[in-house]
Amino acid sequence: MDFETLSIHGGEPPDAETGAVRQPLHMAVTYKLPPFGIKLFEALNLENDQAAHVYTRWSNPTLRALEKRLALLEDAESAVTFASGMAAVSALFFTLLSGGDHVIASEVCYAGTVELLGQHMPRFAVQTSLVDTSDPDQVRRALRPNTRLIYVETPANPVLRIADIRTLAAIAHEAGVPLVVDSTFATPALQKPIALGADYVIHSLTKYLNGHGDALGGVILGKAEGVQRIRREMLVHLGGALSPFNAWLIQRGLETLHMRMQKHCENALQIARFLENHPRVERVFYPGLESHPHHELAKTQMSAFGGMIALRLKGGMGAAITLAEKVKVFTYATSLGHPTSLLFYYPYDLYVDAMPFYTPTHKQRIRQWTGDGLVRISVGLESADDLIADLDQALRGRTLKGLVGPAVYQMMKRKTA
Numbered sequence: 001m002d003f004e005t006l007s008i009h010g011g012e013p014p015d016a017e018t019g020a021v022r023q024p025l026h027m028a029v030t031y032k033l034p035p036f037g038i039k040l041f042e043a044l045n046l047e048n049d050q051a052a053h054v055y056t057r058w059s060n061p062t063l064r065a066l067e068k069r070l071a072l073l074e075d076a077e078s079a080v081t082f083a084s085g086m087a088a089v090s091a092l093f094f095t096l097l098s099g100g101d102h103v104i105a106s107e108v109c110y111a112g113t114v115e116l117l118g119q120h121m122p123r124f125a126v127q128t129s130l131v132d133t134s135d136p137d138q139v140r141r142a143l144r145p146n147t148r149l150i151y152v153e154t155p156a157n158p159v160l161r162i163a164d165i166r167t168l169a170a171i172a173h174e175a176g177v178p179l180v181v182d183s184t185f186a187t188p189a190l191q192k193p194i195a196l197g198a199d200y201v202i203h204s205l206t207k208y209l210n211g212h213g214d215a216l217g218g219v220i221l222g223k224a225e226g227v228q229r230i231r232r233e234m235l236v237h238l239g240g241a242l243s244p245f246n247a248w249l250i251q252r253g254l255e256t257l258h259m260r261m262q263k264h265c266e267n268a269l270q271i272a273r274f275l276e277n278h279p280r281v282e283r284v285f286y287p288g289l290e291s292h293p294h295h296e297l298a299k300t301q302m303s304a305f306g307g308m309i310a311l312r313l314k315g316g317m318g319a320a321i322t323l324a325e326k327v328k329v330f331t332y333a334t335s336l337g338h339p340t341s342l343l344f345y346y347p348y349d350l351y352v353d354a355m356p357f358y359t360p361t362h363k364q365r366i367r368q369w370t371g372d373g374l375v376r377i378s379v380g381l382e383s384a385d386d387l388i389a390d391l392d393q394a395l396r397g398r399t400l401k402g403l404v405g406p407a408v409y410q411m412m413k414r415k416t417a
């Protein structure tokens with residue numbers, strides 16, 4: 001079946017008992033167990049993803065329906081859902097890594113992930129080499145005898161670097177370790193990491209897959225055995241289970257993923273081209289632009305280039321403050337993949353320079369992309385013309401806060417130093 005059809009019909013058939021055409025929502029925590037015998041042991045030992053339900057932290061019919069559909073969309077054998085993207089990321093690390101192990105990861109990826117690796121995993125004696133994963137040689141050079149995992153985000157949040165999934169999968173497999181790809185920015189509508197050689201795919205379901213900005217969620221997809229191990233060991237023990245209500249919302253959102261991604265991509269390309277020619281904009285990063293350093297690579301592994309844009313403004317932080325103040329259709333907010341267009345500013349000193357796990361080499365490499373600060377735009381589903389008009393008036397605007405904000409920021413920084 002084609003992607004559009006699978007996103008609506010994939011996985012569980014409609015409710016056999018009532019004939020309801022939509023998946024019912026099962027808000028139940030515990031389940032009547034099978035009678036003593038093989039089915040009971042299969043369920044209690046969480047032997048496979050078909051076993052009878054025991055308790056919702058282990059599995060639930062609404063979650064299972066979503067997991068089956070996600071696995072079909074991602075070309076994966078199996079999927080396990082979590083309460084958030086970060087619950088999925090942490091469950092993966094805590095299942096696959098032990099004290100004394102080493103991980104190679106994208107130096108620029110979602111702040112929660114890089115902070116977990118850089119600040120917390122060392123407490124459990126897990127060491128991380130943060131490298132520019134858009135350069136396969138850096139990944140190769142970082143390999144150690146105790147490397148257990150290569151973890152990449154592509155496109156990477158927030159700078160939109162692209163990593164070559166095929167080449168990194170070959171490097172990982174030669175070293176006998178799995179390649180994990182956080183594909184949140186692309187979604188399975190635009191990029192299929194498993195088909196390109198990755199072993200596990202992670203998504204924050206909170207973003208495009210739900211697509212409506214009303215439910216947190218996360219998922220890990222991959223081979224059945226590995227996914228079941230993550231479920232048995234870390235979904236059950238760390239406990240970050242997805243709420244069935246959120247699963248039901250996400251399943252509903254998934255049905256329009258294909259159409260939404262088309263519109264996000266069309267809007268983003270139009271806006272990126274507009275921004276590239278704007279007098280107040282210094283640099284635009286969008287993988288669909290010919291000027292993006294990894295545009296040619298992006299074309300080989302993405303069918304379109306997503307709804308995320310990063311840009312540097314000629315007026316620096318003052319201009320970013322004004323932009324956030326002046327926008328009317330956009331909202332100044334974090335997150336992404338919602339119908340509503342959002343934008344957020346990352347000052348380099350706060351998000352990069354202040355991070356204790358970045359070396360001067362990391363900082364210098366990242367600065368080449370971010371400059372003093374980067375505006376990240378999540379292009380929504382509104383009319384591209386309205387979004388462009390909104391950005392244009394906001395970029396040309398002047399505000400008092402934009403004028404004095406950078407000096408106040410420096411004073412606040414000195415006070416808290």
Ligand SMILES: Cc1ncc(COP(=O)(O)O)c(C=O)c1O
Pocket residue numbers: 084085086087110112153157182184185203204205206216217218335
């Ligand atoms: C690429 C990426 N991965 C993971 C996460 C974490 O997801 P969640 O907010 O659902 O925990 C985010 C959140 O922004 C993200 O952008």
